[in-house]
Amino acid sequence: MQVSYNFDEVVDRRDTGSLKWHYSDDTIPLWVADMDFKAAPPILNAIEQAVQHGILGYTKPTKALYDAIINWHGSRYDLALNQENILFSPGVVPSLALMMNVFTDIGDAVLVNAPIYTPFMSKVEQNGRTLITSSLQESEDKYRLNLVDIEAKIIEHNVKLYLLCNPHNPGGRVWTPDELNALLTICKKHDVAIVSDEIHQDLTLSGHTFTPFLTLAAGYEHKVVSLTSMTKTFNIAGIKGSMIFAKDAALIQKISQQQQLNDEYELNLFAYTAMRSAYSEGSEWLSQALEYIEGNINLTMQYFAEHLPKIKVMRPEASYLIWLDCAAYSQDDQQLYNALRAARVELNAGIKYGEEGHSKMRLNVACPRAVLVEGLNRIHHAFSTI
Incomplete structure (x- = not known):
């Protein structure tokens, strides 16, 4: 029997430490x-069961967790993953910063499309890289990529890394396979690495189809990484946790080694628990x-x-x-x-x-x-x- 969830329920979040509802008035x-x-x-129940177990010790990802991630992305997006393609990270933004050290050196140029979610710009600059922007073009009430400008900026500034936001934040675009393939062609031509933030993938709305960048990257997988998380999808951003996907074994090893430097490759018990439940029961x-x-x-x-x-x-x-x-x-x-x-x-x-x-x-x-x-x-x- 299908359960009906009540999204009309108003939950008072004031005085809970909520970032969103931090006001002292009725804003x-x-x-x-x-x-x-x-x-x-199901996620709340899984977390409660973990608490009721009573021992909150060191935790590692289980086969059930890997299977849940692999099945979710394979069945929904035709993205074929195995356990060796998956790394864990505290969040997508920390992963963006991590990618600066994986693909670039101090001073190298990194390209983003603006307007863009703020950390795409701030993490580039905070990590000593040169921020290059290519403005999105507005047409028929939606944003479009300016491919001519993108390639020109790549050539002019010797760009080493392209940070893609798909689906786009704040404009809400779900880039089409044709648009993504055009980007891939440009980046391959100029040997530019691509990191695709796909955290809003599961929130794709009716009439649109999300395409993971890795499904298009055959032959260039040594230069392509996808970042995603269960946190936006299932409204559990207070439980930090995300994933890094890459198909090239040498690239995965390089990312893993970079994570080891800051000891940022593990999640906590509740993140692993919530992630497994979300992808298997949500x-x-x-x-x-x-x-x-x-x-x-x-x-x-x-x-x-x-x-x-x-x-x-x-x-x-x-x-x-x-x-x-x-x-x-x-x-x-x-x-x-x-x-x-x-x-x-x-x-x-x-x-x-x-x-x-x-x-x-x-x-x-x-x-x-x-x-x-x-x-x-x-x-x-x-x-x-x-």
Whole structure:
């Protein structure tokens, strides 16, 4: 019998140490990328069983965990993995930093597409590499890759590493096989390594198909790495854990050796437990969550069309994050942010994602519908004051 999950339930997260709900007033947070839904009961039950066992000792990944990861990615994405292709990491962002040392030296150029999730830029610069950006082009209300500019930047700056975000954050694009193959062709031509952050892969929405970069990389697998995690998919970001996938044995060994330097290759008991349960028992929860999220996206699109039609809304192809162009209201990023905060609603300021995020905001709709409607009403009020 199929279990029905209640995503309308409002769970009070204030005074829990929540990053998202840290306010002392009644601000509605529609910003940082976690969901206001309880995690899937099978995951919670698995963690509870681990606690009830009573011994929380050193833990290593089990065959059941590897099998769950392999089966999930094979059945959903036709990505053939074996245990030797999988490494564990505390998170995708630490893995991005790790890849600087795997593929580049101090001063080398690293290319990203902007706007982009902030750590793509900050980790490049913090690790002493040269950040090169290629602006995404907006066409037909979605972002597209500027392949001509990408290749020109690679040649001009002797780029060594390309950091890809697929699905894209904040724009929500799920890059097509044709787009990915075009990128691969350029990178192969100029001997550029590719690291693909695929953490939002499981949040791909109806009508779109996610393609893991590794499924296209035959013959170039010594230069391609994918990063992913169960944390965004199943709303368990407070349990740190992610995976690194690579198909080339020498590359896996090099990554593993780099991890050994900082002793960052193990997860904790709860991360391993949650990951195994998520990939072996979480499918139905995810299916229902995605259906609910799509309902929230539809509601949001309709709300802006009716009440704030001057805001350009980029409908996501994956995730619960919606990219808003607010330039019709203000060209002052701080003014936009301040108006929303004054209305006691918080979004992510687009300018944090690079200069291409000027006059834009990122909206998180993964919350109970009643909370979303109140947040949208506050956004409406905020723009009425500008």
